[in-house]
Amino acid sequence: xxxxxxxxxxxxxxxxxxxxxxxxxxxxxxxxxxxxxxxxxxxxxxxxxxxxxxxxxxxxxxxxxxxxxxxxxxxxxxxxxxxxxxxxxxxxxxxxxxxxxxxxxxxxxxxxxxxxxxxxxxxxxxxxxxxxxxxxxxxxxxxxxxxxxxxxxxxxxxxxxxxxxxxxxxxxxxxxxxxxxxxxxxxxxxxxxxxx
Amino acid sequence: xxxxxxxxxxxxxxxxxxxxxxxxxxxxxxxxxxxxxxxxxxxxxxxxxxxxxxxxxxxxxxxxxxxxxxxxxxxxxxxxxxxxxxxxxxxxxxxxxxxxxxxxxxxxxxxxxxxxxxxxxxxxxxxxxxxxxxxxxxxxxxxxxxxxxxxxxxxxxxxxxxxxxxxxxxxxxxxxxxxxxxxxxxxxxxxxxxxxxxxxxxxxxxxxxxxxxxxxxxxxxxxxxxxxxxxxxxxxxxxxxxxxxxxxxxxxxxxxxxxxxxxxxxxx
Amino acid sequence: xxxxxxxxxxxxxxxxxxxxxxxxxxxxxxxxxxxxxxxxxxxxxxxxxxxxxxxxxxxxxxxxxxxxxxxxxxxxxxxxxxxxxxxxxxxxxxxxxxxxxxxxxxxxxxxxxxxxxxxxxxxxxxxxxxxxxxxxxxxxxxxxxxxxxxxxxxxxxxxxxxxxxxxxxxxxxxxxxxxxxxxxxxxxxxxx
Numbered sequence: 001x002x003x004x005x006x007x008x009x010x011x012x013x014x015x016x017x018x019x020x021x022x023x024x025x026x027x028x029x030x031x032x033x034x035x036x037x038x039x040x041x042x043x044x045x046x047x048x049x050x051x052x053x054x055x056x057x058x059x060x061x062x063x064x065x066x067x068x069x070x071x072x073x074x075x076x077x078x079x080x081x082x083x084x085x086x087x088x089x090x091x092x093x094x095x096x097x098x099x100x101x102x103x104x105x106x107x108x109x110x111x112x113x114x115x116x117x118x119x120x121x122x123x124x125x126x127x128x129x130x131x132x133x134x135x136x137x138x139x140x141x142x143x144x145x146x147x148x149x150x151x152x153x154x155x156x157x158x159x160x161x162x163x164x165x166x167x168x169x170x171x172x173x174x175x176x177x178x179x180x181x182x183x184x185x186x187x188x189x190x191x192x193x194x195x196x
Numbered sequence: 197x198x199x200x201x202x203x204x205x206x207x208x209x210x211x212x213x214x215x216x217x218x219x220x221x222x223x224x225x226x227x228x229x230x231x232x233x234x235x236x237x238x239x240x241x242x243x244x245x246x247x248x249x250x251x252x253x254x255x256x257x258x259x260x261x262x263x264x265x266x267x268x269x270x271x272x273x274x275x276x277x278x279x280x281x282x283x284x285x286x287x288x289x290x291x292x293x294x295x296x297x298x299x300x301x302x303x304x305x306x307x308x309x310x311x312x313x314x315x316x317x318x319x320x321x322x323x324x325x326x327x328x329x330x331x332x333x334x335x336x337x338x339x340x341x342x343x344x345x346x347x348x349x350x351x352x353x354x355x356x357x358x359x360x361x362x363x364x365x366x367x368x369x370x371x372x373x374x375x376x377x378x379x380x381x382x383x384x385x386x387x388x389x390x391x392x393x394x395x396x397x398x399x400x401x402x403x404x405x406x407x408x409x410x411x412x413x414x415x416x417x418x419x420x421x422x423x424x425x426x427x428x429x430x431x432x433x434x435x436x437x438x439x440x441x442x443x444x445x446x447x448x449x450x451x452x453x454x455x456x457x458x459x460x461x462x463x464x
Numbered sequence: 465x466x467x468x469x470x471x472x473x474x475x476x477x478x479x480x481x482x483x484x485x486x487x488x489x490x491x492x493x494x495x496x497x498x499x500x501x502x503x504x505x506x507x508x509x510x511x512x513x514x515x516x517x518x519x520x521x522x523x524x525x526x527x528x529x530x531x532x533x534x535x536x537x538x539x540x541x542x543x544x545x546x547x548x549x550x551x552x553x554x555x556x557x558x559x560x561x562x563x564x565x566x567x568x569x570x571x572x573x574x575x576x577x578x579x580x581x582x583x584x585x586x587x588x589x590x591x592x593x594x595x596x597x598x599x600x601x602x603x604x605x606x607x608x609x610x611x612x613x614x615x616x617x618x619x620x621x622x623x624x625x626x627x628x629x630x631x632x633x634x635x636x637x638x639x640x641x642x643x644x645x646x647x648x649x650x651x652x653x654x655x656x
Contacts, residue, residue, distance in 0.1 A: 024492070107577075202530055203535055207535055211542060
């Protein structure tokens with residue numbers, strides 16, 4: 001069924017982070033602990049689903065030549081909303097995410113899905129695609145966050161499991177991010193039995 | 197309401213200013229371009245293979261439009277006869293008559309299990325690299341190495357490896373000669389399409405040595421020279437063909453093909 | 465000297481690609497060959513310096529006085545998109561050699577997060593105009609350094625015998641991890 005397919009494509013087969021290789025900047029930067037990862041994924045999910053919905057709704061009215069600027073305006077509206085909401089209700093998370101919240105506007109996933117999917121498909125399919133992609137993004141981001149936090153400071157979601165001195169602090173530093181995602185991709189290659 | 201109006205004005209104003217600037221700039225900075233270049237580009241195959249001797253289809257189109265004189269319409273070798281004819285029509289010049297179809301031919305017939313090896317090569321798996329390291333470990337210093345450098349470089353997907361030997365697809369090959377340059381042993385050359393008979397060996401080793409290295413190599417026994425002396429000449433332990441003397445279809449070579457003891461004269 | 469500190473910190477110690485994780489999509493996409501990496505870095509240096517200047521001016525002279533700071537996301541991205549288009553037109557007519565060197569990467573830069581990020585960071589760090597310019601120059605040169613180095617390594621990687629599941633992107637990421645580790649070593653240099 002096409003709706004189901006639109007939904008679960010974003011989770012595994014076309015996982016935006018690990019298969020399509022888009023939207024990498026926030027993945028590496030905010031995955032140094034699982035809570036930040038979860039917060040970022042919620043922000044991206046909000047913007048992705050809303051912008052997919054709006055773009056699908058106005059797709060018949062938008063002329064082809066100016067569609068990219070229109071998408072960007074729509075996306076930046078939702079990003080501004082989530083930016084201020086986060087600043088008001090989750091100030092600690094907002095501080096932790098820093099400049100990456102406004103950068104969601106140029107996150108390739110959102111612009112890419114608007115261009116490749118929402119512009120051509122009806123509203124319901126676009127919403128489901130948004131939900132699927134967000135789930136895939138969340139899955140990838142949170143798993144990387146959990147691995148890095150566990151190996152880096154010995155905690156999960158803030159819950160200390162073992163002594164930080166036994167952990168490798170490199171994992172929460174930039175090199176650890178690259179390393180984790182590289183190994184995760186290799187594992188996914190092996191699982192799907194195909195090299196990207 | 198006040199701030200809403202203000203933000204609409206500011207953002208709208210910014211957008212308007214940028215749009216106006218862009219419109220002006222598009223007009224002011226319009227780079228004049230010969231309109232024929234676009235038409236030429238549409239005719240050219242667009243593969244940027246470089247066979248014309250210039251860096252890509254756009255450069256060829258620019259040169260041709262500038263009518264520099266040293267780039268003829270027949271420069272586009274890989275486009276084939278149709279492209280040359282269309283270009284000649286567009287540029288208003290006479291149709292050139294030397295656009296005969298050609299094809300690449302590989303002068304080696306040894307499959308991978310027929311090549312005698314004296315070492316096992318384990319390094320960078322390209323022909324260029326293998327050739328530099330003791331000839332890739334093969335006993336024959338002249339034959340095909342089989343690491344498919346020619347396959348990779350062909351922009352038309354016209355070469356495929358079969359049992360370690362490159363096979364040229366006559367329908368796809370445009371004789372752009374990129375494979376000729378890519379082969380480190382230089383065993384590929386371009387021959388006329390209608391005269392597709394070749395001596396499928398490049399070994400200049402003496403007959404006895406060739407016999408040891410490969411079962412299908414040329415041993416310079418001169419039987420072909422005896423059978424068809426106008427076309428086959430043996431020089432430097434290798435039989436060579438004179439394509440200028442060979443009439444179309446290569447029927448004259450039948451005797452040589454049948455009598456060759458190692459079956460290294462091949463009709464492609 | 466404060467300006468020197470800003471420049472150096474942007475170039476090496478807080479290298480935009482390897483330490484701050486910005487502009488990564490282009491980092492992995494464009495660095496497969498050295499020529500494309502060089503073309504991309506030209507484009508980034510060119511666009512980033514001009515865009516951050518114009519964004520700074522727009523923020524401090526238009527948005528701030530009218531208390532419209534919340535419009536910065538939309539106005540910065542609008543500015544960058546328009547500037548990229550203008551620069552492309554200008555270069556094509558005036559400096560064709562540079563235009564050809566950049567190729568298709570010039571229009572692609574609009575969605576490069578580093579450009580937008582520098583505009584934001586120049587505001588967050590409360591830089592004056594000159595400091596903002598020095599900062600963006602440092603960031604863009606740091607980007608060029610990282611991407612060209614990475615391209616050199618990736619060209620060699622393409623010929624090396626890598627285990628099957630790691631071929632392609634996984635090994636590229638692990639290489640980036642090692643480079644990032646090396647750049648971490650710059651922390652504390654010159655007391656910064």
